[in-house]
Amino acid sequence: ETGVTQTPRHLVMGMTNKKSLKCEQHLGHNAMYWYKQSAKKPLELMFVYNFKEQTENNSVPSRFSPECPNSSHLFLHLHTLQPEDSALYLCASSQVREKNSPLHFGNGTRLTVT
Amino acid sequence: GNSVTQMEGPVTLSEEAFLTINCTYTATGYPSLFWYVQYPGEGLQLLLKATKADDKGSNKGFEATYRKETTSFHLEKGSVQVSDSAVYFCALVFNAGNMLTFGGGTRLMVKP
Numbered sequence: 001e002t003g004v005t006q007t008p009r010h011l012v013m014g015m016t017n018k019k020s021l022k023c024e025q026h027l028g029h030n031a032m033y034w035y036k037q038s039a040k041k042p043l044e045l046m047f048v049y050n051f052k053e054q055t056e057n058n059s060v061p062s063r064f065s066p067e068c069p070n071s072s073h074l075f076l077h078l079h080t081l082q083p084e085d086s087a088l089y090l091c092a093s094s095q096v097r098e099k100n101s102p103l104h105f106g107n108g109t110r111l112t113v114t
Numbered sequence: 115g116n117s118v119t120q121m122e123g124p125v126t127l128s129e130e131a132f133l134t135i136n137c138t139y140t141a142t143g144y145p146s147l148f149w150y151v152q153y154p155g156e157g158l159q160l161l162l163k164a165t166k167a168d169d170k171g172s173n174k175g176f177e178a179t180y181r182k183e184t185t186s187f188h189l190e191k192g193s194v195q196v197s198d199s200a201v202y203f204c205a206l207v208f209n210a211g212n213m214l215t216f217g218g219g220t221r222l223m224v225k226p
Binding site for chain 1: 218
């Protein structure tokens with residue numbers, strides 16, 4: 001079992017749909033992250049949760065709504081998305097306040113908005 | 115602010131060739147430096163790291179040395195394999211935080 005599991009692996013949705021991405025980490029970490037990876041663009045940090053509290057919202061549109069019910073689970077709720085939101089969405093976790101703690105990534109959800 | 119600059123790809127090499135992927139950074143202070151690798155269809159994995167000047171990180175035949183004087187952390191491998199084909203990301207973080215700054219990534223393609 002991988003340390004960070006994301007579901008679904010692939011998602012196709014219309015602009016009027018509502019869907020959710022799920023992330024679960026089995027590493028005992030206390031920080032979780034959502035990143036967006038688009039073709040030909042740098043990796044974009046979207047949200048950070050430390051100890052279940054959101055500490056960073058990187059100017060993300062409100063059509064993306066994160067939820068972190070506990071330190072092991074992270075969701076990204078999606079509604080009324082645009083075609084330009086099509087991308088690979090990566091979840092990551094780490095042990096905050098542990099010096100040089102690296103990020104552990106899931107395999108991502110490939111989202112296509114039609 | 116902090117930033118990381120990587121050479122643009124793709125880098126195309128033949129098997130057993132020598133690899134260098136350049137990475138330079140701009141930061142106030144002395145960050146920790148990382149290389150992550152992303153294989154096709156997967157998320158990013160930590161490849162190696164260095165936490166202070168002159169440290170050398172190494173893993174799976176890859177090496178990178180933290181050069182404070184040139185603010186660089188170039189990735190090298192003496193003999194690449196087809197299985198090394200992936201996208202490589204350079205990143206930095208300051209010890210007290212957990213906010214990584216990533217470079218744009220460099221795609222490596224190794225041909226048999």
